Amino acid sequence: MNREKLELIRRTRSMFGHITPFIPDFDAFTARGGDGFAAVQDTAAIIASTEKLIPPRYQKADATDERVLGWVDKVVSQAKPSRLSHVPYLRSGPSLLLLGPTGVGKTHQAYGALRRLSIIGIGCAPVAASITDVFAKMRPRPGIDSEAIFRSYANAPLAFIDDLGAAKATEWNEEVTYRLVNFRYEHRLSTIFTSNAPPKVLANRVGERVASRLTEMARRVPIKGVDRRLGGIT
Ligand SMILES: Nc1ncnc2c1ncn2[C@@H]1O[C@H](COP(=O)(O)OP(=O)(O)OP(=O)(O)O)[C@@H](O)[C@H]1O
Ligand SMILES: [Mg+2]
Numbered sequence: 001m002n003r004e005k006l007e008l009i010r011r012t013r014s015m016f017g018h019i020t021p022f023i024p025d026f027d028a029f030t031a032r033g034g035d036g037f038a039a040v041q042d043t044a045a046i047i048a049s050t051e052k053l054i055p056p057r058y059q060k061a062d063a064t065d066e067r068v069l070g071w072v073d074k075v076v077s078q079a080k081p082s083r084l085s086h087v088p089y090l091r092s093g094p095s096l097l098l099l100g101p102t103g104v105g106k107t108h109q110a111y112g113a114l115r116r117l118s119i120i121g122i123g124c125a126p127v128a129a130s131i132t133d134v135f136a137k138m139r140p141r142p143g144i145d146s147e148a149i150f151r152s153y154a155n156a157p158l159a160f161i162d163d164l165g166a167a168k169a170t171e172w173n174e175e176v177t178y179r180l181v182n183f184r185y186e187h188r189l190s191t192i193f194t195s196n197a198p199p200k201v202l203a204n205r206v207g208e209r210v211a212s213r214l215t216e217m218a219r220r221v222p223i224k225g226v227d228r229r230l231g232g233i234t
Contacts, residue, residue: 002037005044012047013119016062022076022088022121029086038085043121046087050118053128054111063112067221071096072116075158075190079122089123090157093190095218099199103227106194110160113192117158124158124190132167135176150176154183157190164195165205174207181206185213193218 006026013021023029023039030036054061063069071094079088096113098106114126129137134153138146153159161180167173184191193214195202199222203211214220 002040005040008044009040009047012051015060016115016119019062019116019119021119023086034086035084039087042082042085042087042123046121046123047118050114050126053126054115058108058111061108061112061115063109063116065109065221065223067219068096068098068109068113069116071192071219072113072120075117075124076120076122079124082123087121087123090117090190092157092188095184095189095191095193097214097218097220098192098194098223099202099220100196100223100225101198101227102196103229104223104225105228106196106223107162109223110162110192110194114158114160125156126158126160127153127156128160128162129153130162130166131164131177131180134161134180135167135173138176150179154180155189158192159184159189160192162194164193164210165197165202166195169205174210177206178210181210181213185217188217191218 013019021043023034023043026036026040029039063072075090075093076088078093079090081088096110098109100106111128114128117124117126134149138144138149140146153161164177181193183189195205197205199220202214206214
């Protein structure tokens with residue numbers, strides 16, 4: 001059973017050979033008295049869940065911005081090895097707010113950062129969605145448990161919430177955004193937020209109380225450049 005999982009780890013890591021894994025060699029890890037079997041199981045689960053989360057367009061995305069890489073390092077340093085496998089798991093940690101106009105690569109950097117954490121082998125059970133998808137999934141309708149959906153985004157040790165301030169502001173949208181940001185703020189849960197609102201109008205789009213929390217909890221990273229989509233079909 002572990003052979004398949006080892007193969008998944010090897011195959012995925014070989015595509016990102018420049019990223020240094022936390023446990024690079026499971027045999028050596030076992031020889032040193034670690035539980036290599038459990039470590040393989042946990043690491044394969046981490047890689048598989050992140051690969052499932054990343055949409056096809058960002059299949060090869062890697063984080064390259066040094067401020068984003070600095071954030072990845074901080075997250076790694078705050079993850080604590082689990083008792084059995086010694087694979088590090090994140091409970092709480094720093095956040096990031098990627099700002100910049102359309103098409104400069106915010107979503108690419110964010111998925112790249114999630115991928116880095118998975119290749120390194122950090123368990124953080126990430127969730128990812130555009131805030132507009134969170135609204136759409138939560139919108140009350142028969143058969144939908146809106147609060148369960150809210151909790152899945154609020155409680156995750158690592159969440160990527162894309163496109164803050166992109167949806168039309170309604171009282172309900174503002175309340176969901178506030179509750180989500182406030183929950184993650186209060187519990188010090190690592191979150192990557194992005195927005196293409198210019199910094200001066202972000203507070204208008206998301207509300208003063210959300211903007212205030214973002215300022216305290218997240219490192220602000222302006223991404224500059226041109227709209228990469230204008231380069232043509234990829
Ligand atoms: N560093 C990169 N290397 C190669 N391709 C990239 C890079 N960054 C972004 N791209 C590509 O450029 C396009 C736009 O990137 P992305 O979707 O991340 O932009 P964005 O800033 O999130 O835009 P928006 O504000 O509209 O959501 C995508 O096709 C993406 O795959
Ligand atoms: Mg985007």
